Amino acid sequence: MRLWKADPGTVRIWGYNTYEALIGRPSPPYAEGKDGDYRITETGREHYRTRWARYAVLYPDVAAPDPEGGPEPWPADLQRTLDRMKGAIELAHRAQWTAHLRMEEAQKDAAKDTAAREGAADEEWYALLLEQAQARGALALAHRERATEEAVVAIRRYAHAVCAAYVASAEGSPAGADLTAAVVAAAHAGQGSTKVPRPPACGLHRVDTAVQEAYGTLAGTRTRRRPLPKQMQSARSAWKDWTDPPEHDLVVRRLLHLARTVAASWTGARCASRSPPSPVIASARQSFWLASSPC
Structure with missing residues (x-):
């Protein structure tokens, strides 16, 4: 999230685990740079866009901006x-x-x-x-x-x-x-x-x-x-002395x-914007409709 918000600038990153999660394990890496200052890569941007909805549910305390420009989650x-x-x-x-x-x-x-x-x-x-x-x-x-x-x-x-x-x-x-x-x-x-x-x-x-x-x-x-129709009107208050x-x-x-x-x-x-269909489900739905289409 910090890399995304700083783009195209750089972010100071410390720690072996953070380095491995962003650069060491992913191929291509999610960030690039040296001496602790890193900027997000195109792979990192795509990862943020596709995984944001899932991460927003897993980490609700992180005020991560919606990559599609939707409403910002409240802290x-x-x-x-x-x-x-x-x-x-x-x-x-x-x-x-x-x-x-x-x-x-x-x-x-x-x-x-x-x-x-x-x-x-x-x-x-x-x-x-x-x-x-x-x-x-x-x-x-x-x-x-x-x-x-x-x-x-x-x-x-x-x-x-x-x-x-x-x-x-x-x-x-x-x-x-x-x-x-x-x-x-x-x-x-x-x-x-x-x-x-x-x-x-x-x-x-x-x-x-x-x-x-x-x-x-x-x-x-x-x-x-x-x-309003009678069935949609609110009931009278139970306080009988009130008009x-x-x-x-x-x-x-x-x-x-x-x-x-x-x-x-x-x-x-916020909930709707956080819950798009996963790529697997979307691909399965598309395959089903293509297979069942008379054309």
């Missing part, structure tokens, strides 16, 4: 960072749901029938239970609102981070620690805003179509002319949809 450190941001959203949603269930439980306890009360002792006891249920309900409501705000911030951070990583990959920016730091900085800067810049076109039709449609829905430039979400909740949901679309589309494009 492992960057992927772990994005996974942690995505996990923060899931944790906030879980806390949000738990708080809501606790609030519903407290509301049920506060609404229990207390008609069978006898004497002052029962009155005091039921009054205490009612006060506790109301206090639990108020506390659960506060927890739910806090978890909701944490979820919104986590969604904003994740969306800005994913979009920043996508822009860097689509524009061919160098990968590494600097890219991860830039993505984290973009997430921190965008945690208070739902506005993200329009993602650029990466040249892959399927990816560009999905990403641009999701961005158009978020920006309000793409609207559905007719409502239609306010405008800012809808924007946040669209922002999350954009982030998920970008992440899924880009990962899918």
Whole structure:
């Protein structure tokens, strides 16, 4: 990978094993040079082009560029960072749901029938239970609102981070620690805003179509002319006391949809570009069709 990226320049190579893997064993050799400075040969270029997909699967931590100009694989450190941001959203949603269930439980306890009360002792006891249920309900409501705000911030951070990583990959920016730091900085800067810049076109039709449609829905430039059929409409929320979400909740949901679309589309494009049919399989398929052709 270093020889490929340095081409037509040279790379400093040390070690007997590296020398043998690049020059000693291959015939013709994959590199040429002297005194430790080597450049890639045409055989080495062909080896990189034909074996890149296999090596990209075997060594996912190596940010090796696609020889066909496809999307750059995200570094492992960057992927772990994005996974942690995505996990923060899931944790906030879980806390949000738990708080809501606790609030519903407290509301049920506060609404229990207390008609069978006898004497002052029962009155005091039921009054205490009612006060506790109301206090639990108020506390659960506060927890739910806090978890909701944490979820919104986590969604904003994740969306800005994913979009920043996508822009860097689509524009061919160098990968590494600097890219991860830039993505984290973009997430921190965008945690208070739902506005993200329009993602650029990466040249892959399927990816560009999905990403641009999701961005158009978020920006309000793409609207559905007719409502979705009933079987395709999302089910109502299980939170019975909630009605239609306010405008800012809808924007946040669209922002999350954009982030998920970008992440899924880009990962899918990388997987597709890493998995071309092997030369043996391609040759076998060609032989089969030539043999079975009536012409």
